[in-house]
Structure formats: structure tokens, C-alpha cells
Amino acid sequence: MNEVVGEAKTATKGAREYLTFRLGQEEYGIDILKVQEIRGYEKPTRIAxxxxFIRGVVNLRGTIVPIVDMRLKFNCEKAEYNGFTVVIILNLYNRVVGIVVDSVSDVMELTSEQVRPAPDLDASLDSSAVLGLGSVNERMLILLDIEKLMASVDMGLVSLNA
Structure with a gap:
């Protein structure tokens, strides 16, 4: 019995936690350590x-935060703002950025055995920003390298040298 407990501890040690969220029918995961807070959606001030997909900026306790609508960035069918719409505030390279998602699901711990490489697909999402596909029971998560995604040239939000 002690061997089983030892194996469980070892598996957990190599695990990473991901905040999961929905965009349309798809479920995504980002490293929980990049998340500063989760807020309800408020209409940002538009920037010319x-x-x-950059909806504008909001004032978050004195910090001006750019807001990216991930549904528009990923070319989802529709970007509807309702009571479930949330903004995940991220701290990336010492810069605060908000991303709009349909809803936040939960925090999920995944071991390396539960993560598979992402297939090469010609999609609107830069495949280098996809860490892999995580699976737990019947759930399939698209795991994103949110820092790499936000530092992409078309975003222009964070600099890798910051």
C-alpha cells in the first residue's frame, strides 16, 4: 500500500496546474502561475x-491593462458578451494583460503522461504557442503557452526582452 502512495506523490510532483477556460465548444488550459486574477467582463475603452481582437484597455487599480478577446483572436464563430464572459488577468514578462474568454471552468492538475504533443494543423493559432493536448477522462484541453502567444508579433503586447 505504501508503494501506491509513493507513486501518487511522484506523479503529483511532476504535475503542473492549468486554469481551464472555454472558447465556444473548445476547452483550453494555461499555466495557473501566469494568472493574476479573474474578473467579470467590463467594456474596455477602445484604442484607435x-x-x-484587442478590445481596448481598462484601468485596474491604477494599471492600464490591454484587453484581448481570445474569441476574436482565434476566429470563433461569435463573441457574445453575457454574464458568463470573464476576463483572465495575466502577468506576463512583468506586464499585465487581460484576455476575454467565454467562461472559466476550473484548475486542473496534469502530469506529463496526460499531455500529448499537438498535431501539426494549419490553423489561426500559431502552433508554437500550443504546448500540447491534455486529457483527463473524457475531457480534452488545448494547452497554451500564453506567454508565447501574447508575445507574438501580431499581438504587439509584450516583449520577450521586457
Whole structure:
């Protein structure tokens, strides 16, 4: 019996925690350590000459935070704002950025055995920003490298040198 407990501790030691969220029918996961807080959606102040997926900025306790609508970034069918719509506030490279998602699900711990490489697909999402696919029972998560995604040239939000 002690061997089983020892194995469980070893598996947990190599595990990482992901905040899971929904965009349309898909479920995504990002490293929980990058998440600063989760807030309800509030309409941001629009900024001229930015891509459509950058909805604008909000004032978060004195910090001006750019807000990216991930549904628009990932070309989802529709971006509807309702009571479930939330903003995940991220701290990336010492810069605060908010991402709009349909809903937040939960925090999930995944071991390396539960993560598979992502297939190469020609999609709107830069495949280098996909860490892999996590599976737990019947759930399949698309695991994102949110820092790499937010540092991409088309986003222009964070610099890797910051």
C-alpha cells in the first residue's frame, strides 16, 4: 500500500496546474502561475488603430491593462458578451494583460503522461504557442503557452526582452 502512495506523490510532483477556460465548444488550459486574477467582463475603452481582437484597455487599480478577446483572436464563430464572459488577468514578462474568454471552468492538475504533443494543423493559432493536448477522462484541453502567444508579433503586447 505504501508503494501506491509513493507513486501518487511522484506523479503529483511532476504535475503542473492549468486554469481551464472555454472558447465556444473548445476547452483550453494555461499555466495557473501566469494568472493574476479573474474578473467579470467590463467594456474596455477602445484604442484607435489596433487589431479588432484587442478590445481596448481598462484601468485596474491604477494599471492600464490591454484587453484581448481570445474569441476574436482565434476566429470563433461569435463573441457574445453575457454574464458568463470573464476576463483572465495575466502577468506576463512583468506586464499585465487581460484576455476575454467565454467562461472559466476550473484548475486542473496534469502530469506529463496526460499531455500529448499537438498535431501539426494549419490553423489561426500559431502552433508554437500550443504546448500540447491534455486529457483527463473524457475531457480534452488545448494547452497554451500564453506567454508565447501574447508575445507574438501580431499581438504587439509584450516583449520577450521586457
Amino acid at each position: 488603430n489596433v487589431p479588432e
